[in-house]
Amino acid sequence: MNTENKFTLLHRLLHWIMVVSMSVLFITGFLRMYWMGKQAVLDVLSSQNLGLTSDQAKDVYKALREPMWQWHEVFANVMILAFLARMIYMLSKGIRFPNPFKKGMPIKYYLQGFTYIYFYTFVLISAVTGICIEKGFFIQWEDTIEAVHKWGIYWFPIFVGLHIVGVVLAELSDKKGITSKMIGGD
Ligand code: HEM
Ligand code: HEM
Structure with a gap:
């Protein structure tokens, strides 16, 4: 079990690259699905009585x-590279967070370990479905693949909530200063 909290430069860099990348992916995905989504833009355009044809309105939406x-596309690549680097690091140096499949640990280590397994599992699902959307793989299952990809709107905020609670609890109990270690090392 590795519950020691020493974060190497590479580990810290990967963490903060993932924080930025996942935030950009979530915000751009959310905007495309809701506030700046196709229907939202088309509704505004039609409410203005500009006399645009439906094709023109769609062109305006795409240009916007x-x-x-x-x-989303650039940070998808950054995230995929960071994820691969993290997996290689994990294989070579050990997982660096409690392994939730080991027995006999305090319950909080299981929760911590499972939160990170949950995160990396869904990053993998998002990356695979995102690549399928981009490359047109498995086009016959397009709708399902897109729907699964869009689960990101739920799984990511759930992870952030669990993670923040976990980090705050760690700070308040036996891991005081862990946030500072994740920024500046030991
Ligand atoms: C965190 C939540 C995320 C949300 C809400 C989200 C949302 C979306 C949406 C709405 C699309 C467009 C689907 C369509 O064509 O209808 C998309 C495409 C895509 N996403 Fe995400 N995504 C998220 C995370 C990710 C992650 C983590 C990755 C990669 C690691 C990723 C990679 C991609 C790729 C490669 C595409 C195809 C881009 C294109 O060709 O236009 N996404 N995503
Ligand atoms: C919102 C995007 C974030 C994502 C996607 C994320 C992701 C992760 C992941 C996957 C880990 C496990 C580390 C590993 O792979 O070994 C981790 C650990 C950690 N993160 Fe974050 N994180 C985020 C935000 C933050 C923020 C805002 C803070 C600071 C307040 C933070 C502080 C930490 C600390 C201190 C650890 C180590 C705790 C431990 O060992 O359990 N994270 N994070």
């Missing part, structure tokens, strides 16, 4: 979406 969407 384009610069925002490039961020």
Whole structure:
């Protein structure tokens, strides 16, 4: 069991790269699905009586979406690389958080370990479904793949909530200063 909290430079870099990447992926995904989504933009355009045809209105929507969407695509690549680097690091150096499949640990270590397994499992699912959407793989299951990818709208905020509670509890109990170690090392 590894509950020691020494974070190497690589480990810390990967953590903060993932924080930024996941935040960008979530925000751009959310905006595309809701506030700046196709239907939202088309509704505003039609309410303005601009006399646009449906094709013109869709072109306006796509042109508006384009610069925002490039961020989802760029950070998807960054996240996939960070995830692969984390997996290689894990295989070579051990998992660096409590292994939830080991027996005989205090309950909080199981919760901590499972929170991270949950995170990496869903990152894997998001990455695989995202690549399928981008490359047009398994086009016959397009709707299902897109729907599974969009689960991100739920699983990511759930992870953030669990993670913040976990880190605060660790700070308040036996791991005081752990946040500072995740930033500046030991
Ligand atoms: C965190 C929550 C996330 C949300 C809400 C989200 C949302 C979306 C949405 C709405 C699409 C467009 C699907 C369509 O074509 O209809 C999409 C595409 C995509 N996503 Fe995500 N996503 C998330 C996380 C991720 C992650 C973690 C990755 C990769 C590690 C990723 C990679 C991709 C890729 C590669 C595409 C295809 C891009 C394209 O060709 O346009 N996404 N995502
Ligand atoms: C919102 C995006 C975030 C994501 C996706 C994320 C992800 C993760 C992951 C996956 C781990 C396990 C580390 C590992 O792989 O070995 C971790 C650990 C940690 N994170 Fe975050 N994190 C986020 C935000 C934050 C924030 C805002 C803080 C600071 C307040 C923070 C502080 C920590 C600390 C202190 C640890 C080590 C705790 C431990 O060993 O259980 N994280 N984070």
